[in-house]
Amino acid sequence: MKRLRDAGAEVKVFACDASDEAALKKALDETRKELGPIGGMWxxxxxxxxxxxxxxDAENFTEALKPKIDAAAAMEKLTANDPVGDFVVYSSATTVIGNPGQSNYVAANSWLEALMRKRRAAGKPGLAIAWGALGDVGYLARTGEVKEKIQKRLGYATLSGAEALEGLGRVLAQGDMRLETGVVTIAPIDWGQARRDLAYLSSPTFTQVLADAEMGPQDSGEQVDLAALVRGKDAREARDIVAEALTSEVARILKLPAKEISPQRPLAELGMDSLMGLELRMSVERRFDIDLPLVAIGDSTTLLTIAQTIVSRIHEPDAGEAAAVNSDLAARHIGDDVDHAELAEFSEAVEARRLSMGRANA
Ligand SMILES: NC(=O)c1ccc[n+]([C@@H]2O[C@H](COP(=O)([O-])OP(=O)(O)OC[C@H]3O[C@@H](n4cnc5c(N)ncnc54)[C@H](OP(=O)(O)O)[C@@H]3O)[C@@H](O)[C@H]2O)c1
Incomplete structure (x- = not known):
């Protein structure tokens, strides 16, 4: 603020909840009274x-939408008769590539981007900047843990505040913005690392972008042929081999030595949250080429149970639902008291019986 004033600007602050149209109207009326017509909206x-x-839930969804959608809609409506030169909104690079756990945030930003495109199409100023992760200012810089998660998952290199402002300046300096520049993404992205964890990046949309992307160092030995590893082993040996492979995946996700991960303990007790569970599922699908049922990985699932499901899947690609469903049912109805080792054995026995019946019927 001081720097702006030192540079000769008159600065006044009118605080309000921008998603509350009446409150925003009041702030804009005061602004017009003190500073004249509105020349720009951000x-x-x-x-x-x-x-x-x-x-x-609906409440959490709405809370993320309001400051973006309700506020921008009110801003647009209330300045329709002002000589608005810049109408700028901040979006995120996650609208381009997605981000597990941020569906509400991505929806809100996508809406903002659509509004800016619509404004451009109507010949009005409108610009959405989809930022990558900012490393030294803003929310991520304040919340180290979230920053680390996002960087790990998306393979972002971070953008400094100074770099962001420099990029913003260059975009704003383009007076003759064409329609398609209604949305500009300014984000350094490590595509090689990002594609490890975002299944969406395997879609044809990204073929061109990813063609030259280097995979990160931890991707060496990307695919593991589990079927070859367990061939000729009995059911228990096969399950233990797969559990060992899963243990190293979980160790990578939790950034812990593999020896500290017990395959008998529920994932939640190991420190895995639901997003990490999703990461494990995606990594199993990608590295082992195995599709897991949705219920296969939950808070109370153990790596042994997942290994059991995978072994069943290897033997019969459509199988494995039983182990996953048993585990899910037990978690729902028995909760924390469930004996996971016993459950894994029960699932194993049911699956073995099911497979032998299948073979007998074949
Ligand atoms: N930081 C990043 O790495 C990053 C990356 C991509 C995109 N972005 C975008 O950049 C923008 C700023 O991010 P940031 O990291 O600086 O966020 P931030 O530090 O969390 O600041 C967000 C601000 O929004 C205000 N706000 C929330 N709801 C409001 C409402 N209804 N009316 C008025 N003000 C409201 C908050 O005010 P209170 O404090 O009073 O609640 C807070 O000052 C966001 O639009 C974000 O989507 C940031």
Whole structure:
């Protein structure tokens, strides 16, 4: 503020909830009275309520949408008769590539981007900047843990505040913005690392971008042929081999030595949250080429149970539901008291019986 004033600007602050149209109207009326007509509108507000879609309730969804959608809609409506030169909104690079746990935030930013495109199409100023992760200012810089998660998952290199402002200046300096520049993404992205964890990046949309991307160092030996590893082994040996492979995946996700991960303990007790569970599922699909049923990985699932499901899947690609469903049912109905080792053995026995019956019927 001081730097702006020192540079000769008159600065006044009118605080309000921008998603509340009446409050925003009051702030804009005061602004006009003191400073004259509105020459520019910027919406940089954000509220994060991250959660996997399955756990997201209406309240958390709405809270993330309001500061972006309701505020921008009110801003547009209330300045329709002002000589607005810049109408700028801040979006995120996650609208381009997605981010598990941020469906509400991505939806809100996508809406903002659509509004800016619509404004451009109507010949009005409108610009959405989809930022990458900012490393030294803002929310991520304040919350180390979230920053680390996002960087790990998306393979972002971070952008400094100074670099962001420099990029913003260059975009704003383009007076003759064409329609398609209504949305500009300014984000350094390590595509090689990002594609490890974001299944969406395997879609044809990204073929061109990813063609030259180097995979990160931890991707060496990307694919593991589990079927070859367990061939000729009995059921228990096969399960233990797969559990060992899973243990190293979980160790990578939790950044812990593999020897500290017990395959008998529920994932939640190991320190895995639901997003990490999703990461494990995606990594199993990618590295081992095995599709796991949705219920196969939950808070109370153990690596032994997942290994059991995978072994069943290897023997019969459509199998494995039984182990996953048993584990899910036990978690729902027995809760923390469930004996996971016993459950894994029960699932194993049911699966073995099911397979032998299948073979007998074949
Ligand atoms: N930081 C990043 O790495 C990053 C990356 C991509 C995109 N972005 C975008 O950049 C923008 C700023 O991010 P940031 O990291 O600086 O966020 P931040 O530090 O959390 O600041 C968000 C601000 O929005 C305000 N706000 C929330 N709801 C509001 C409402 N209804 N009316 C008025 N103000 C409201 C908050 O005010 P209170 O404090 O009073 O609640 C807070 O000052 C956001 O739009 C975000 O989507 C940031």
């Amino acid at each position: 919406n940089v507000a954000m509220v994060l309520r991250d959660s996997l879609l399955a756990n997201l």
